[in-house]
Amino acid sequence: MTPPTDGSDKPRIMLLGMGDLSARVLSMLLGDPATNRVVLAGRDTEAIRRRGNLALFTAANLGLHGTVDTVHIDLRDVGATAETLAEVRPDIIFMGGSLQSWRVITALPEAVFKDLDEAQFGPWLPMHLTLNHLLMRAVRDSGVDTRVVNAAFPDAVGPILGKVGLAPAIGVGNVANIVPALTLGAAHLLDTHPSRVELRLTAQHYFSHYVPRFGDAGRGAYHLAATVRGRPGTAELDHGALFAQLGGRLKRLGGIDGQLLTASSAVRVLRGMATDSGVLAHAPAPDGLPGGYPVRVSRDGGTLDLPEGLDRDEAIRLNEECQRADGIDHIDDDGTVHFTEPEMAVMKRLLGYECRRMRLDDAGAWADELGRKYAAFAAKHR
16 A cells, blocks of 8 residues: 555545445545545455545546545455455445345345344344454554444444443444434424424434335434524424424435435544544444434544433433344344344345354354345245
């Protein structure tokens, strides 16, 4: 890798896993002088170099000039990854890699997808945990003082790795993705401009996945508080009327198009860390906590900024309860995950896959089995 030659002391941000989400994040980072010193990392260096050049040229059309370097990283080789990290010394790592994207099952025929979606997201955990575990081991071994921002099921990956001292600093997406629509919906109900409304939402992935699709909270435990600038106290909101708007007048595009929203939530966090700003944001798994929270973002990640009347223990309890609706019953102190029976029963019925208990070190083997069984299932429904 050729180091930047502009003498910049701006944070160096490494993007790992150059799929659609990371590509969108890259374009946004290059649009801000505070975040435009980027390193792309992956196995196919030629492909990611071309991706980087496309983003550079696009930014140049707008009069924006950052730097994008490229390095080879294969997360399966922990030792080599650690050596590369020690050489590059990124200040922040954005982890966008996963063994199977969440959106893969959305390509199934609609009726088949709806049936499989009843399993929720928890049973797919090994696909998102495996590479994060390898990355965090490499970060530890590298000795580099870097902060990892995780986009792959951070609500569960963070607390699992936190049990063994390997949690990423913070996650992105999920709880953050629903806040803009809730803010607009609350402004509508409170007859004010959205810029005057400040929400604080505590909720796990299940909630942010369910509400936009069905217009209610389903089985998701959560806490939501809203204030309006210039008005005293917490605003009174009809949550049923608020959530119904997300299934109606505020319904948005999902799937790959919806990743634009996730990218913007990621860049809010990355910019906050790069500038040590203390900006209010919503993010999953700050410091390895389960689920999602309102946070103040600074160099080291996110610090909880809970609303009046909600303490840390209750916020965690709500997220753990919501996590059970997502198919994860609980996490042991050694990182072993226990899955819920009803959700895993869907996976067994449709895919012939059943994992009721998963040790952290076995996540890769479970991911391999799940990948094979899903591929066979998908082939039958083409």
